[in-house]
Amino acid sequence: MTSTKSKKKRKPTSSLLSRRKNGHLPPSSSSTTTTNPPLPSKLSRTLIRSHHTTQKRLSQAIQQNDTTTIAELTSKLSSSGGLEAYQRASVSGQSSKRGGDSSKILVDWFIELGIPKPTHKKSHSGKNSNSNGDNNNNNSSSSDGSDEGLSNYRLLEIGCLSPTNTIHSYFPKPQRTLMDLNSLHPDEILKQDFMKFPVPQLADDGYDIISCSLVLNYVPTPSGRGDMLKHITSFMEQALERRRKRLKSLSNNSTNKETTETDWSSTFPAMFLVLPAPCVTNSRYLTEDRLQEIMISMGYEMVRRKLSPKLVYYLWKFVGNGSRKKFKKTELLPGGKRNNFAIIVE
Known part of the structure; x- marks a missing residue:
C-alpha cells in the first residue's frame, strides 16, 4: 500500500504584497490607479516616507549640482513608481476605511x-x-x-x-x-x-x-x-x-x-x-x-x-496688512530624534 503525502494548500498572496521588496509598487496605468484596492497601511506609510526622503535628497543634490547623485536618485524615483506611486499610497490613506479625506x-x-x-x-x-x-x-x-x-x-x-x-x-x-x-x-x-x-x-x-x-x-x-x-x-x-x-x-x-x-x-x-x-x-x-x-x-x-x-x-x-517679516531656518527645539522640517520666508 503506497502512502501519498498530502500537499498543503498554499494561501494566495496579494500581488501588491508579493512585490513589496524595496518598497516598490507594481506598475500601473492611470486608468487603474483609482480602481485598485487600498494598499496596506504599513506599505502606504513606507512608500510615502521613502518618496519624501528621496525627493529631499534629490533637491539637495540639485542645489549642489551633484550630477551623479541626481541621476541615481532620479532613477530610484522612477523605478519605485515616482509621483504616481506616491499618489496611490496617498489615495489609500484617504480611503473611507482609514478615516476618509481631510x-x-x-x-x-x-x-x-x-x-x-x-x-x-x-x-x-x-x-x-x-x-x-x-x-x-x-x-x-x-x-x-x-x-x-x-x-x-x-x-x-x-x-x-x-x-x-x-x-x-x-x-x-x-x-x-x-x-x-x-x-x-x-x-x-x-x-x-x-x-x-x-x-x-x-x-x-x-x-x-x-x-x-x-x-x-x-x-x-x-x-x-x-x-x-x-x-x-x-x-x-x-x-x-x-x-x-x-x-x-x-x-x-x-x-x-x-x-x-x-x-x-x-x-x-x-x-x-x-x-x-x-x-x-x-x-x-x-x-x-x-x-x-x-x-x-x-x-x-x-x-x-x-x-x-x-x-x-x-x-x-x-485679513491682510501683514508685516511681511522674514524667517530664517533657526533651531528652536534641539534634539537627536527630531526631524528637520522647516519653512523659510525670504
Whole structure:
C-alpha cells in the first residue's frame, strides 16, 4: 500500500504584497490607479516616507549640482513608481476605511461656523466654462451669498487626488478649481503646478478659499515652502477684493440692516492647511508657535485648529496688512530624534 503525502494548500498572496521588496509598487496605468484596492497601511506609510526622503535628497543634490547623485536618485524615483506611486499610497490613506479625506474636518468646521451649503448648483450664468471647474462668471461676487449659501464663493484645491472630496458638496461646479501635479482624473482635476498657476486678472474669477492639504510638506525645500505660502497669499489678497465688492453690494442693495461683519461670511477669505503632525510637533526648526508667527506676518488669523496623532489641521482667515517679516531656518527645539522640517520666508 503506497502512502501519498498530502500537499498543503498554499494561501494566495496579494500581488501588491508579493512585490513589496524595496518598497516598490507594481506598475500601473492611470486608468487603474483609482480602481485598485487600498494598499496596506504599513506599505502606504513606507512608500510615502521613502518618496519624501528621496525627493529631499534629490533637491539637495540639485542645489549642489551633484550630477551623479541626481541621476541615481532620479532613477530610484522612477523605478519605485515616482509621483504616481506616491499618489496611490496617498489615495489609500484617504480611503473611507482609514478615516476618509481631510476635507471632512473642514466640513465639520463649516457646520460649526454656520456656513450653509449653496441653494443651487449653477452659477448665475448657468454655464460651466471647462471640465476642471474653473469659470469666468463675472457676477460671482455680486452678493454676499447670505441668501444662497456659498453659491457665489469659489474654491481652489491644490494637490487634489479625488473629485469627490467631502468639501466639494459646498462648492459644486463651476465654483471650484481642482488641480494636481499629476491628475488622476484629467476630466475633473487640472494637471497643473500651482507655483506656475497665475492669480486671475479679474477678482470675479478669483477664489475665496484655498485648500492646501498635505501639499506644503511635499515641497522639498524650506524656501520653496515659504514661496508657496506667499503665492497662496497673493490669491488671498485678491480674495479680499472679492469680499469688499460683496460688502459694497450688500450695503447698496440689502434692506437687512442687521447683517454685520459677524455673519458667517466674515470667515472668508480663508486657507485650509493640513500638515503631518510631526512637522510642527517634532521638528527642530518649526513649532506651532513659529508657524503662527509666519502666518500672522503674512496677514492671517487662526480660526480653527485640530491636532490628531498623525495630522494637524488649520483654518486660517486672511485679513491682510501683514508685516511681511522674514524667517530664517533657526533651531528652536534641539534634539537627536527630531526631524528637520522647516519653512523659510525670504
